[in-house]
Amino acid sequence: MQTHITDSFRNTPEGEVAERILRNCVHCGFCLATCPTYQILGNELDSPRGRIYLIKQVLEGATPTAKTQLHLDRCLTCRNCETTCPSGVEYGKLLDIGRHIVEEKVGRSASETATRTALKTGLGTPLLFNSALKLGQGVRGLMPRFLKSRIPAAEAAGDWPQPRHARRMLVLQGCVQPGLKPNINTATARVLDRIGISLLAAAAAGCCGALAHHLNDTDDGLAAARRNIDAWIPHLDAGVEAIVMTASGCGVMVKDYGWLLRDDPAYADKAARISAATRDISEVLIVERAALSALNLPPSAKKIAYHPPCTLQHGQKLSGGVEVLLTDAGFELTPVAEKHLCCGSAGTYSILQPDIANQLKARKLGHLQAGAPELIVTANIGCLTHLQSGSAVPVRHWVELLDEVLAGH
Ligand code: SF4
Ligand code: SF4
Structure with a gap:
């Protein structure tokens, strides 16, 4: 052109x-x-x-x-x-x-600006988000159905194994995920522990910055990136092998730190190093597939439908790995039409553009439920909560299922 x-x-x-x-x-x-x-x-x-x-x-x-x-x-x-x-x-x-x-x-109207600022601050600040979530969960039983569907019931986190292996990886805890679905990161830590890798979290790291970035607040998005880089570089220097992402929406952002900070002389090299060390949990486990199969996974009879998030299949260009791991673990994957299409979650999109988001959700759930699965699984907290708000079939992160198979549930 x-x-x-x-x-x-x-x-x-x-x-x-x-x-x-x-x-x-x-x-x-x-x-x-x-x-x-x-x-x-x-x-x-x-x-x-x-x-x-x-x-x-x-x-x-x-x-x-x-x-x-x-x-x-x-x-x-x-x-x-x-x-x-x-x-x-x-x-x-x-x-x-x-x-x-x-x-x-x-520019934006005053009300649009207020909504966008509230989303960025409320969702991107774990303390604020978790306090509001706990309040909501406390009165969830009294809420009308449409509101109740948006606030998941409180869940137990499960145990995080003590670090005991020479091989170590870091995990990005995330901003909303530990409050909404605390078991995802602990399940990841348990799966990795069984194959000889200890998973650690850097206390000083926080939101990946994607929320601010996608709301056009470049400064806040880059500030979050620099804070995480400062928190993670000492761990890489100390021998940590990789930075593991359990939410593909965060993974695509962190893998972009090198690009986003390419013109910052103080951070360009460090950002590129962090991006190069970042792995979705499916990438880590595909490399460790032999170690997983050596655990002699007991067969699972569960029939499940998998939704690959756009941030995994299009953003990170990772397709097929989750399906291989779930099939190895004995799950039957139902056929799902239009796998390439977005479910409508897209960060804060489902809040800012609810009509389009809800149409996409209904379309996606129709395809996911067509094969009558017992469970729907995905790889991103945003897709998970968005789909669950319209589904009677439970929606979970796929790594939780792998953890349960390994634990013999
Ligand atoms: S597919 Fe779309 S973006 Fe790509 S060259 Fe054609 S019009 Fe342009
Ligand atoms: S909504 Fe359409 S234009 Fe926007 S990223 Fe998706 S495919 Fe591209």
Whole structure:
């Protein structure tokens, strides 16, 4: 695609990246077929190609409007279009740049700003989130059904094994996950402990920064990244092998720290090192598959449906690993149609764009439940809670099932 980017953008690092990405797009439109918002809304401006065109216009000098912002806001950042695109267009990076510029030029109403700030602070601060969650869980029994479905009942965490192995890995605890589903990280620690790896958490690490980043608050997102890098580098220096992610939404963000901080002389190298050491738990266990099979897993008769999060299959380009591990563990995976499509969770999207998010949730649950599974499993806390709010079938993280098989449940 030919571009005529204005001088004010062309000579900036963002403008150079945007121009390179735009030139790769040949306008073929293949990406429209797999874009969830285009599937639902049928409007070119709610497709990848339409959004690319909107961003191009802004970079070429057009004045963005609230309508431009709405079409960019409606994008789930699922990056399904990147998987489909035959020309390798890095749509996610272009969208980040476009959203940032449009946000600066169009701004937000006072109520939108308040909602976005409340989401960023409330969800990204574990102390605040956990206190509010405990309050909600305390009165959950008195709530109407639609509210009750949004607040999961309190769950036990299970034991975290004492560190006893020479091999060690770190885990990102996450901001909302330990409150909502505390068993996910302890289950991960137990599975790794059985194959000779101790899992540690760095107390000074916190939210990965994805919440702020996707709400266009670049400064807060990068501040979270720098805090985590400072917390993790000493552990890497001390011999920790990897930084394990149990939520794929966090994993895709941490794997991007190197890119996001590439122009920061104090952090660029450290950020690249952290990103290179980051692994989704499925990546770790696929490498350790022989050690897992040596444990002689007892067969499980459970029939389950797996939902691969977009942040795993499109963001991190990791497909098939979870299915292999669950099949090794004896589970029967039911066939699920439209595996590539987003469930509508997408971080804070389900709160900010509830109509589209709920349509996608209903569509996804229809496919997941078609094979009458006993359980639905996924790999990201956002997808898990979003799907559970509309499903009578329990939705869990797949690593919890593996932990239970290993424990002989
Ligand atoms: S992003 Fe890729 S698939 Fe979509 S129109 Fe451009 S080149 Fe074609
Ligand atoms: S990221 Fe997802 S929702 Fe956004 S344009 Fe690409 S396919 Fe569509």
